[in-house]
Amino acid sequence: MPQLPETKQKVKFYQTGTFTVGNRLLESDHRTVQATIDRSNSLDSGHRACQGCGEALGARFAIDAAMRASNNQLIAANATGCLEVFTTPYPETAWSIPWIHSLFGNAAAVASGIAAALKVKGRHEVRVIAQGGDGGTTDIGFGCLSGTFDRNDDVLYICYNNQAYMNTGVQRSSATPAAARTATTQPVGDEPGNAFNTGKSVPLVAIAHQIPYVATASVHDLHDLELKVTKAMQIRGARYIEIFVPCPLGWGSLPGDTIKIARYAVECGMYPLLEGSHGEITAVTKIRRRVTVSDYLKLQRRFAHVFRPENAHQLAQLQAIADRNIKRFDLISREDDEK
Amino acid sequence: MLKQIEGSQAVAEAVALSRPEVISAYPITPQTHIVEDLGAMVKSGELTPCEFLLVESEFGALSACIGSSAAGARSYTATSSQGMLFMMEAVYNASGMGLPIVMTVGNRAIGAPINIWNDWSDSMSARDAGWIQLFVETNQEAVDVHIQAFKLAEELSMPVMVCMDGFILTHCYSQVDIPSQTQVDQFLPPFQPRQVLDPAAPLSMGAMVGPEAFTEVRYLAHHKQREALKLITEQAAEFKQLFGRDSGGLLKEYDCGGKETVVVTMGSVIGTMKDVLTEMRAEGHSIGALTVRSFRPFPIEALQEALQDAKRVIVFEKSLAVGMGGILANDLRMATRNMDLAVHSVIGGLGGRPITRSNLRRMFEKGLNDQLNRIHFHDMRMDVVNRELEREKAQRRSGSAAENILSDVGVVAAAKTI
Numbered sequence: 178m179p180q181l182p183e184t185k186q187k188v189k190f191y192q193t194g195t196f197t198v199g200n201r202l203l204e205s206d207h208r209t210v211q212a213t214i215d216r217s218n219s220l221d222s223g224h225r226a227c228q229g230c231g232e233a234l235g236a237r238f239a240i241d242a243a244m245r246a247s248n249n250q251l252i253a254a255n256a257t258g259c260l261e262v263f264t265t266p267y268p269e270t271a272w273s274i275p276w277i278h279s280l281f282g283n284a285a286a287v288a289s290g291i292a293a294a295l296k297v298k299g300r301h302e303v304r305v306i307a308q309g310g311d312g313g314t315t316d317i318g319f320g321c322l323s324g325t326f327d328r329n330d331d332v333l334y335i336c337y338n339n340q341a342y343m344n345t346g347v348q349r350s351s352a353t354p355a356a357a358r359t360a361t362t363q364p365v366g367d368e369p370g371n372a373f374n375t376g377k378s379v380p381l382v383a384i385a386h387q388i389p390y391v392a393t394a395s396v397h398d399l400h401d402l403e404l405k406v407t408k409a410m411q412i413r414g415a416r417y418i419e420i421f422v423p424c425p426l427g428w429g430s431l432p433g434d435t436i437k438i439a440r441y442a443v444e445c446g447m448y449p450l451l452e453g454s455h456g457e458i459t460a461v462t463k464i465r466r467r468v469t470v471s472d473y474l475k476l477q478r479r480f481a482h483v484f485r486p487e488n489a490h491q492l493a494q495l496q497a498i499a500d501r502n503i504k505r506f507d508l509i510s511r512e513d514d515e516k
Numbered sequence: 517m518l519k520q521i522e523g524s525q526a527v528a529e530a531v532a533l534s535r536p537e538v539i540s541a542y543p544i545t546p547q548t549h550i551v552e553d554l555g556a557m558v559k560s561g562e563l564t565p566c567e568f569l570l571v572e573s574e575f576g577a578l579s580a581c582i583g584s585s586a587a588g589a590r591s592y593t594a595t596s597s598q599g600m601l602f603m604m605e606a607v608y609n610a611s612g613m614g615l616p617i618v619m620t621v622g623n624r625a626i627g628a629p630i631n632i633w634n635d636w637s638d639s640m641s642a643r644d645a646g647w648i649q650l651f652v653e654t655n656q657e658a659v660d661v662h663i664q665a666f667k668l669a670e671e672l673s674m675p676v677m678v679c680m681d682g683f684i685l686t687h688c689y690s691q692v693d694i695p696s697q698t699q700v701d702q703f704l705p706p707f708q709p710r711q712v713l714d715p716a717a718p719l720s721m722g723a724m725v726g727p728e729a730f731t732e733v734r735y736l737a738h739h740k741q742r743e744a745l746k747l748i749t750e751q752a753a754e755f756k757q758l759f760g761r762d763s764g765g766l767l768k769e770y771d772c773g774g775k776e777t778v779v780v781t782m783g784s785v786i787g788t789m790k791d792v793l794t795e796m797r798a799e800g801h802s803i804g805a806l807t808v809r810s811f812r813p814f815p816i817e818a819l820q821e822a823l824q825d826a827k828r829v830i831v832f833e834k835s836l837a838v839g840m841g842g843i844l845a846n847d848l849r850m851a852t853r854n855m856d857l858a859v860h861s862v863i864g865g866l867g868g869r870p871i872t873r874s875n876l877r878r879m880f881e882k883g884l885n886d887q888l889n890r891i892h893f894h895d896m897r898m899d900v901v902n903r904e905l906e907r908e909k910a911q912r913r914s915g916s917a918a919e920n921i922l923s924d925v926g927v928v929a930a931a932k933t934i
Contacts, residue, residue, distance in 0.1 A: 252713045254583060265723035275713040277586050278722035279609050283579035286571065290538060290583025290591070291713060293567035297537045297589055303715055321579060324572030 184392070184404045184452060184460065196440060198400055209403050210242045217244040217273065219251075224271035225263040229432025231422030231439060232260055232337040235396045236308065239335055239420060242403040244274065246410035247304040252291055253277070256284035256309025256318055259344040260337060282317035284309045285325040288332040296331070304410060308335040311352035312342040314419075315379045322379075326386035326415045333409050333416045336379065339424035347427040351376050354447070355498065356491045357479045359427075364482040373494055383417040384453035390414075391453040395421040397440035401450070401462065421448050429478020441473035446499035449506045463510045464503070470496040517694050523655040523685040526692040527594075527620055527678075528553035530659040532563045533700040534618075534666045536592040537707075538584035540569040542577045542599060548622045548686045550594045574599035578606035578619070585615040586721055588712040590666065593617065596682055597624035600638045604645075611646030611737065613722055614710065616669035616676070618662065619647075623783070623834075624682040625867040629918040633868020634682040635834035636783070639811075640843050646737050648676040648744055649812040650764065651782040655685055655692050660763030661809075663695070664751050666704055671747060672740055673710045679811070681784040681834075683868065695759055703758050741813040748810050766815035767822060771797070772804030774825045777884060779805040780848055781832040785871055789832075792876045801884060808844065816851040828858045830883045832894070834865040841891040858886075864894025871895075900924050 190202045200208040210216050219240040226233035244251050252275045255261045261278045264271040279287045288307035295303050307325070309318055314336040325332050341359045342348040349359040355373040358364045362371040383391045390412050394402040402420060409416040423430060423438045430438055442448040443462070447470060450462035471492065474480035483491040503509055519526070528550045531539075539558065541551035555570070557563035567584075571577045574595055581591040595603060600621060610617050626637040639649055650665060652658045658680045665676040680686060711721060725733055745766060752765035762768075770790055772778045779789060786807045796803055806822055808815065823829060829852070831845035840846065845861030852859070860883055865871045875895045882888050904921055908914045923929060 250715045252587065252715065262724060265720050267720075267723045267725050267729070270720035270723060272720050273718060275715055275718045276720045277583070277713055278720075279579060279582050279613070280605055283575065283582070283606060286576040286579035287583035287586075289569060289571075289576075290540060290580035290585075291587040292583075293538045293540070293569055293580065294584040294587035294589035294591075297565045297567045298587075299565075320572055321576045324576050327572065328569065330569075 184401065184408050186400050186404065189400075196397075198398070209238070209400055210245050211238055211399070211403075216241050217249060219244050219272065219274045220264065221271050221273055223269075226259070227426050227432070229423075229425040229435040230263075231396045231424060231435050232310070232339060233263070234435070235337050235402065235420040235422045236260055238396075238399050238402050239406050239418070240274065240306070242406040243304070243306055243333065243410050246407045248302070250303045251275075251306060252303060253306045253308060254279065254284045254288040254291060256307075256313030257281035258310040258313050259339075260308065260310065262344055281313050283321050284313060284318055285332065285334055286321040288334070289325050289328065289330040292331045304333070305331065306333045306335060308337065310343070311336060311338040311340060312350040315351045315377060319379075323386065326383060326388050326417070329388060329414045331413050331415070333418065336417070336419040337422045338419050339422045339427060341424075341427050343424050343427040352379070356483050356495060358482065359479070369482045369488060369491070370480075380417065380419050380451060380453070384456060384458065386415070387456045388415040388417065389454055390416040391451075392418045393421065393449065393451050394418060395439045395443050395448060395450060396423070397436045397443065398450075405452070427479070429481070430476050434476050438473065438476050441468050441476070444468045445470050445473045446503040446508055447473060449502050449508055451506065458506070461506045461508060464508045467509065470499045517696070519692055519694055520689060521655075521692050521694075522549060522687060522689050523658060523680065524549035524622075524687065525553050526655050526659050526694065527662055527680070528557070529694050530662040531592055531618075532557050533695060533697055534663055534704055535590065535706075536566055537589035538567045538569065538581065538591045540571055540577045540580035540584070540591070540593050542571050542574045542595075544599070547599065548594060548596065548620075548682070550620055550622075550686075574603040575606055578603040578610060578617070581617045582606060582610050582613065582615055585610075585617050585709075586613070586711070586713050588707070588709045588714070590670075590707040591615075591617045592619070594620040594622070596622040597626055597632070597638050601626060601641060604642065607642050607645045607647065610675045614673040616666075616673050616707075616709075618665045618669055619675065619677050620662070621677050621679045622682040622686040623679055631867040634684050635866045635868065636679070637835055639677060639679045640835040642677070643812055643843070646674070646741075647812065648672075648674060648741065648810070649679055650676065650748075651679045651807070651809060651811055652685070653768070653784055653786055653807060655688065655690050656761070657763045658685060659692055659694065660755060660759065660761060663700055663704060664755055664764050668744065668747060668751055670707050672744055674737075674740060674744070679783070684784045693761070699759060703755065744813050745810070745815055745818075764809060766808075766810045766818045768807050768809060769822055770805040770807075772806050772822060772826070775804035776802035776826065777804075777828045777830065778823055778826040779803065779830045779832060779880070780808065780844070781805070782808045782811060782844065783834070785832065785834070785865065788871060788873055789876060792873050792880065796877070796880060803880065803884065811844070814847050814851065819848065819851045820855065823852060823855065823857065826857060828860070828883065830860045830862055830880065830888065832862045832864060834863075836863050836866065860888040860892060861890060862888065862892045862894050869895060897925065
């Protein structure tokens, strides 16, 4: 059994006046892959993502971390979606790794096929990643994803969750949160936005598949994201990481607020950071400075309607969801409770 | 080696001899014994090195082959009927990316109404998908054509479907000569991909192509299929030289030269037809036959040549383009449009309806007497159809047509007569 890296950063140096975890005071091997001169730039500059795109940021950190962990022996299969479109209209490509896009719903199966080919050819050093957005993962690609988990194929699947189909004009997916405005859940009627009590948590579904590693991460904590990817890459079998990636276009937020929104989503309890293995939740990231759901929602136009007096019940319901997460996943350390 | 063997098992042996590296299959909707046998061979170590992926759907099956083929492994799957429709998005994708996957299609009908028996609706639904489609007559030919299919696919970087009649071939025991590994190795070299996912030489595959290049990319696929016509003929000749058997090729003639009437068909039904035609020729009728082996690419020039003496063609097919008529017939009409030929389209054997010597003989005689309609539905009971049409006219809520018709002709009707 190889020694797995810690997914918790033991010491964090926050830069004065910000919530950014700095690198400079850390020992060199604790610094982020992005902070090093030998980073692989797997997803290179010049692509067509929007300003403030959480997905581009998440993908860059995740794939570069996976590249380092695999000694640059990596192949990626990509589902149709924003990430695919903004990185690769022929003859341009922003990928410096071997990369294949087949269809919207089959990234996991394509990756399983690649893994099978590598196995039969004895190329155990080459690792396989499948990646897609939440639509390609939680909806149309769900069957193939479950198949890859079921067979415990040696694939790391990364879902960049921006909570709707952004590439095609912001339509609801099964990862869209309650009350959110999308093109198919308009803020009209008595219950504006996306319906409550719908949707699914694919990280928990992944844990239920008993696969060796599942994690959620967020682009506001890139150290954590890199550590989780690095950990996943040291395990063989099916692994799943979901990265929370705000989308300024779809969420109606300022490009400069992407990191703040991602942090608030975690710190209000709406998006818990978890790790799981073989059917159990094995770790949670405690909330550092709790914020309210309102703090998180008011930065996003997609939730503007919940602040209207007649929709106060929606805001209360959303806060209740966050409160339930905090309780269910034990997101606040007792130390903080006592304060 | 001669074996008395089921068609599916024979194909499994042929595929195994072709040294596939990744086999991916979904077991149902509906499958044949091919992948079960291959699974056992991989598990027992008889077929190695090979990875066998049991996937969650037919869509996953072909998608996994897309990944494995793109990563440079010789890849195989098998399917039929509804399963093939479920993978259809990946069917187009595999050919669009030029991935030389080989897939067996045990031809069966498509529902609703649900029906598991033989016709060609499944393969026909993918006839424009950019795959080469080779139809076989016997299980021996199925074995031989699978071995040729891998070579053809990899030479052209294009996927190949081997189409064999479901049940009639896939589940039929017959004598098959299974070639030796040495023979197959001599014919089929290891897979050398044109494009491969490899960290040593990174490339991006499957990216978006806009209007400025799409036509040319599609044309190239068409061009390669037309080129394949030559290659299919060459490979069949090479195969004959090495294995001593005439299998595959573009089409096969059964004494059709100089004949006034020529029956054109595909697949296994020619077996029954040959008996009837031999009989009729002995009685002095000028009638021959040919089967189309390569349906895609469609052998236009070869057909023109084979039919140059004919005055009348009876196209018999187990497929129907609803609202249009015969599919093979229309392709043949297009291929022979400048020839002085009367083309009759006969549609039969749908959903596994038996095609017998006696009903074929009746139909051929009609053809010789110019009594066939432009589109003729073979062995169909028009009275039954009319009864349902009357019912629909009589009342709005007339119920399920399929159920009504079964009540009129099936076990319920039979019970009523007792």
